[in-house]
Amino acid sequence: MRLRRRLGTLLLGGxxxxxxxxxxxxxxxxxxxAPTTVVSSAYxxxxxxxxxxxxxxxxxxxxxxxxxxxQAVRTLTAAWNRIPRGRxxxxxxxxxxxxxxxxxxxxxxxxxxxxxGTARFPILVQSAxxxxxxxxxxxxxxxTQYLYFVDLRFSSQDGDAIHCEKCDHFLVRNxxxxxxxxxxxxIFDLLKINQSQHVYIEGNDISGASNSSLDFVAVEHxxxxxNRVHDAQDWCAWVKGGSAYIKVDGNEFYDCGTGGFTAGxxxxxxxxxxxxxxxxxxxxxxxxxxxxxxxxxxFGVNGGYDVLxxxxxxxxxxxxxxxLEFVPGSRSCDGQPGDADRKGCTANLAQGGWxxxxxxxxxxxxxxxxxxVFVYDNLIVNPPGEQSQWxxxxxxxxxSGQWQDGSHVAVPTxxxxxxxxxxxxxxxxxxxxxxGLGRDDTGCAPDNPTCNEARYYADNAINSIEPQLVAPRAGxxxxxxxxxxxxxxxxxxxxxxxxxxxxxxxxxxxxxxxVPRDRAxxxxxxxxxxGAYAS
Numbered sequence: 001m002r003l004r005r006r007l008g009t010l011l012l013g014g015x016x017x018x019x020x021x022x023x024x025x026x027x028x029x030x031x032x033x034a035p036t037t038v039v040s041s042a043y044x045x046x047x048x049x050x051x052x053x054x055x056x057x058x059x060x061x062x063x064x065x066x067x068x069x070x071q072a073v074r075t076l077t078a079a080w081n082r083i084p085r086g087r088x089x090x091x092x093x094x095x096x097x098x099x100x101x102x103x104x105x106x107x108x109x110x111x112x113x114x115x116x117g118t119a120r121f122p123i124l125v126q127s128a129x130x131x132x133x134x135x136x137x138x139x140x141x142x143x144t145q146y147l148y149f150v151d152l153r154f155s156s157q158d159g160d161a162i163h164c165e166k167c168d169h170f171l172v173r174n175x176x177x178x179x180x181x182x183x184x185x186x187i188f189d190l191l192k193i194n195q196s197q198h199v200y201i202e203g204n205d206i207s208g209a210s211n212s213s214l215d216f217v218a219v220e221h222x223x224x225x226x227n228r229v230h231d232a233q234d235w236c237a238w239v240k241g242g243s244a245y246i247k248v249d250g251n252e253f254y255d256c257g258t259g260g261f262t263a264g265x266x267x268x269x270x271x272x273x274x275x276x277x278x279x280x281x282x283x284x285x286x287x288x289x290x291x292x293x294x295x296x297x298x299f300g301v302n303g304g305y306d307v308l309x310x311x312x313x314x315x316x317x318x319x320x321x322x323x324l325e326f327v328p329g330s331r332s333c334d335g336q337p338g339d340a341d342r343k344g345c346t347a348n349l350a351q352g353g354w355x356x357x358x359x360x361x362x363x364x365x366x367x368x369x370x371x372x373v374f375v376y377d378n379l380i381v382n383p384p385g386e387q388s389q390w391x392x393x394x395x396x397x398x399x400s401g402q403w404q405d406g407s408h409v410a411v412p413t414x415x416x417x418x419x420x421x422x423x424x425x426x427x428x429x430x431x432x433x434x435x436g437l438g439r440d441d442t443g444c445a446p447d448n449p450t451c452n453e454a455r456y457y458a459d460n461a462i463n464s465i466e467p468q469l470v471a472p473r474a475g476x477x478x479x480x481x482x483x484x485x486x487x488x489x490x491x492x493x494x495x496x497x498x499x500x501x502x503x504x505x506x507x508x509x510x511x512x513x514x515v516p517r518d519r520a521x522x523x524x525x526x527x528x529x530x531g532a533y534a535s
Contacts, residue, residue, distance in 0.1 A: 034477065035520035039202075039226050039249055043171055048122050051092045051095070053067075054068060054069050054073070054128075066082065069099070077108060077109050086114050089118055090121070100129055112144065114143050116144065117146030117147060118146055127150070132176055133151075136153065138161050142166060144168070146169040147167065149171065155178045156180070160190060161179055162192070164192070165194050165195055167197075170196060172202070174203045177191050177206040180208055189215040192215040195271070197221050198221045199216070201224045203226045205228045206228065208231050208232075209234075216238070217267060218272055219241075223249070235259045235262050238261065238265045239264075240281060240329070243276075245509050248284065248287070250289065251290075252291075253292075259325070260299055263301050264281040264329040269333050269357075270342055270345045271344070277504055278368075278506075281304040282509060285510070287308065291313075292314065292472065293316050295320040297317065297321070303329015303367075303370060311377050311491075311532060312379075313533070315383075316383065316386050317380065319387070323428060324394070325395075328368055328413070331356065331366040331368055335359065345357045354366060367399050367402060370417065370419065372497055374420045374513065379467060381469060388428050390434065392428055392436055398412035399411075421451060421459065425465055467479060467487060487531075489526070495513065497513060517534075518534035
């Protein structure tokens with residue numbers, strides 16, 4: 001049967017409102033609600049052909065047909081096993097519709113693997129009665145195509161709540177993903193995707209990781225849209241390991257330690273996928289996001305090529321050190337000598353990748369440069385009594401100590417090559433609070449044509465305008481009317497990217513840096529405000 005009209009409306013793409021409270025979560029303070037987050041590029045599943053398998057974790061029986069609600073099976077395992085394995089679906093896709101209840105580990109597949117939907121015949125796993133009425137244990141997905149999870153709650157007490165490896169067209173939408181609190185002492189990510197393509201994470205609430213709550217490694221093509229990502233001891237979220245062509249738009253990042261969102265970080269060389277073997281991140285566009293109550297940097301780039309950070313709003317960030325960072329990505333060959341998968345380091349190095357066959361000792365590793373990083377029209381506000389601890393920016397100086405074993409990285413290695421910072425409004429600390437630029441031990445030296453301390457002060461409003469937000473403590477980060485006139489017209493045009501100097505043959509990304517609409521869906525104009533909200 002075809003998808004019901006209600007579900008079609010929910011899942012179709014186009015200009016779609018994806019409220020961050022879709023999972024039944026409300027702001028802690030009800031007054032002055034923020035505008036609904038609207039994204040223009042939600043993943044569109046079209047009008048698929050689907051056969052429904054009903055699951056009732058309370059009253060179902062696995063011997064039943066599963067064809068109707070009254071004939072529901074009891075376990076997800078029984079439903080999953082009724083989907084043909086090892087071949088592309090040709091006549092119908094499948095919708096596993098779950099009635100309210102808790103699916104225990106014994107009722108769920110150990111591995112969700114080797115199922116191959118198509119665009120017309122996908123596999124949809126969904127709650128029958130709305131978000132958060134069904135709780136699933138950790139799911140470990142491997143080698144799937146066109147698999148969608150919608151309106152669910154995932155809960156993990158022992159590791160990743162969702163782990164997807166070698167997935168193609170994977171969607172998680174309007175769901176809650178919960179892990180253990182960071183103080184548990186366990187080191188794990190929460191929603192982790194690796195060696196996959198076309199991954200779409202939309203409208204979810206994701207929290208509770210001692211590492212990163214959202215982790216992409218070697219993911220090409222996808223989007224992270226209108227999620228709440230929070231409560232992680234490291235970065236709230238990152239895309240790394242050669243991840244490429246990723247849109248990060250309309251999210252809220254908060255209550256994290258090291259930082260909000262970073263393009264790039266550090267990766268074991270053997271886990272990278274040709275031809276994306278050089279930079280940690282390629283063509284990542286970070287726009288219309290709100291980052292708040294972050295101990296470290298709001299946003300960062302750690303080994304990125306063609307990374308855009310534009311039209312974001314940050315509030316109460318950088319108290320641990322700095323507001324924004326542009327520093328090396330790191331690369332090692334993970335594991336122990338003799339591990340079978342470490343052969344991938346040798347193979348990737350032979351293809352010209354930037355890396356090593358050595359295991360890092362914590363001090364020695366390959367530093368990955370940054371190139372073409374554009375930071376435009378962001379609004380960063382630290383209220384009275386809050387400020388970056390040491391400096392506003394962290395830009396790493398040139399590095400000449402790369403391991404001399406053929407890492408293929410140019411020396412000196414640069415982290416500020418074509419770094420452009422303009423049109424931003426920053427209120428942070430007292431007058432004269434250090435920028436972090438212009439010293440002997442930083443990047444953006446006076447002779448850097450695109451980034452130096454003089455340009456930083458000339459091209460941005462640094463501690464010259466104190467913006468007022470409507471009700472940031474209540475979750476409303478729009479600009480107060482009293483500040484609108486002072487901020488109007490401060491945003492400047494964002495130049496497009498090029499790709500001609502991208503090494504290694506990675507396919508060209510999206511060169512346009514246009515951000516025509518703001519976080520609430522309003523059109524931007526030449527007089528629009530900086531930050532996530534244009535008006």
